[in-house]
Amino acid sequence: xxxxxxxxxxxxxxxxxxxxxxxxxxxxxxxxxxxxxxxxxxxxxxxxxxxxxxxxxxxxxxxxxxxxxxxxxxxxxxxxxxxxxxxxxxxxxxxxxxxxxxxxxxxxxxxxxxxxxxxxxxxxxxxxxxxxxxxxxxxxxxxxxxxxxxxxxxxxxxxxxxxxxxxxxxxxxxxxxxxxxxxxxxxxxxxxxxxxxxxxxxxxxxxxxxxxxxxxxxxxxxxxxxxxxxxxxxxxxxxxxxxxxxxxxxxxxxxxxxxxxxxxxxxxxxxxxxxxxxxxxxxxxxxxxxxxxxxxxxxxxxxxxxxxxxxxxxxxxxxxxxxxxxxxxxxxxxxxxxxxxxxxxxxxxxxxxxx
Amino acid sequence: xxxxxxxxxxxxxxxxxxxxxxxxxxxxxxxxxxxxxxxxxxxxxxxxxxxxxxxxxxxxxxxxxxxxxxxxxxxxxxxxxxxxxxxxxxxxxxxxxxxxxxxxxxxxxxxxxxxxxxxxxxxxxxxxxxxxxxxxxxxxxxxxxxxxxxxxxxxxxxxxxxxxxxxxxxxxxxxxxxxxxxxxxxx
Numbered sequence: 005x006x007x008x009x010x011x012x013x014x015x016x017x018x019x020x021x022x023x024x025x026x027x028x029x030x031x032x033x034x035x036x037x038x039x040x041x042x043x044x045x046x047x048x049x050x051x052x053x054x055x056x057x058x059x060x061x062x063x064x065x066x067x068x069x070x071x072x073x074x075x076x077x078x079x080x081x082x083x084x085x086x087x088x089x090x091x092x093x094x095x096x097x098x099x100x101x102x103x104x105x106x107x108x109x110x111x112x113x114x115x116x117x118x119x120x121x122x123x124x125x126x127x128x129x130x131x132x133x134x135x136x137x138x139x140x141x142x143x144x145x146x147x148x149x150x151x152x153x154x155x156x157x158x159x160x161x162x163x164x165x166x167x168x169x170x171x172x173x174x175x176x177x178x179x180x181x182x183x184x185x186x187x188x189x190x191x192x193x194x195x196x197x198x199x200x201x202x203x204x205x206x207x208x209x210x211x212x213x214x215x216x217x218x219x220x221x222x223x224x225x226x227x228x229x230x231x232x233x234x235x236x237x238x239x240x241x242x243x244x245x246x247x248x249x250x251x252x253x254x255x256x257x258x259x260x261x262x263x264x265x266x267x268x269x270x271x272x273x274x275x276x277x278x279x280x281x282x283x284x285x286x287x288x289x290x291x292x293x294x295x296x297x298x299x300x301x302x303x304x305x306x307x308x309x310x311x312x313x314x315x316x317x318x319x320x321x322x323x324x325x326x327x328x329x330x331x332x333x334x335x336x337x338x339x340x341x342x343x344x345x346x347x348x349x350x351x352x353x354x355x356x357x358x359x
Numbered sequence: 360x361x362x363x364x365x366x367x368x369x370x371x372x373x374x375x376x377x378x379x380x381x382x383x384x385x386x387x388x389x390x391x392x393x394x395x396x397x398x399x400x401x402x403x404x405x406x407x408x409x410x411x412x413x414x415x416x417x418x419x420x421x422x423x424x425x426x427x428x429x430x431x432x433x434x435x436x437x438x439x440x441x442x443x444x445x446x447x448x449x450x451x452x453x454x455x456x457x458x459x460x461x462x463x464x465x466x467x468x469x470x471x472x473x474x475x476x477x478x479x480x481x482x483x484x485x486x487x488x489x490x491x492x493x494x495x496x497x498x499x500x501x502x503x504x505x506x507x508x509x510x511x512x513x514x515x516x517x518x519x520x521x522x523x524x525x526x527x528x529x530x531x532x533x534x535x536x537x538x539x540x541x542x543x544x545x546x
Contacts, residue, residue: 338497
């Protein structure tokens, strides 16, 4: 009485066609999910490729913030951050820190005075086995509102059209705030005199489960001496790395970590827009930089300062950048770690360029 | 009689179908997160790691169950090349079910990333920080993922071939419920 799924009267060809159709649909679904059928999808690969200078990326190096130097130090937490986050990093105590001072350029040979953005990658480890990684820059706001706009900015910067950036800026009014900072803010001649900002907003969760949106900054305790970019040029192309090594060699350098807490109703999704200046701040501790090490074979080289490596008690918010940065940083990491043999890339080219 | 009426044990069938859902989800999540920079990237990555560890645990249980209870014999008249293909593909599937999560875990460890699953479950790093090692493991994880999916498609095609064309009971041996095909084929 029972019948086979396909009766013997039907041709086996029908069954074969059915099997082929099942496999074809499964393969097509996979290809669609992988983005192979969507050439316009913005991927980490595209974003990272768009960062490359005209001559191609510096093999073995970070695809952005390629020029940098490692540091080792301590985060000295004062305990006041526990009000906002249950992470152990905010309980009173000292925790090992590892980081990297860097310049926001894809060229590891770029002279210091040609790069407007300076950054700090930082990783703080706590005894409970958790880690907090962050990558901050000295600008007070990010140039654009979304990762997609950032990609369009990179395209404009790479464009042969001399008006491309101007046209981009005209369409993106928030870019003007960053542009004003970039063109008018004083320079310094030391990483130790820079303020570094998270820009992105994260959600802090305290011991009672209460959430606050927070941005953080590291404020230099060193005296800030403004300098013009032309005077910085005269100090030499790699002055910042020489200077920070020398300065830390004489005495540890300190930054005060300050959390800025959003008020209810403040937007948290757009790092191109600063919060009003009167927002509550909480000083949570001091970063002490105790030792400088060259990036080559240094402790920071093989670390990806992925801003989504967070301890329990800090989470991403509705800011779309941390996810996009995580994807792009991982791509950059996967590429450069596969180019270990090329890593002293700038050494080779530097030797070739010198008489 | 050229068909098998033996079936895998209910535990084996349960493991097979639960893992089928997990592994297919896993592969789609994997190629999915690798192609996006939108906010869903982060939950997809967390789900990928969590599912990976779940698959590793299930695969080890399944291997133990397979060793203990074995598998139904293949039909005696199945041509030798098909038998060989069946056996080799099953070795490869087991190797991938166990190997892929270990490659992923090892790759994250060699890159110095904390291994954090959903619900903030934290796993230890199983390898030291090493860029060259990371690259070897990353490449293996990446390319084997596509080989894994291709093998699964072959597995599905072969299962349907047994079920719709050969009617030799092989499909029924792993089907969630006894198959009507098997009854007819055995007549």
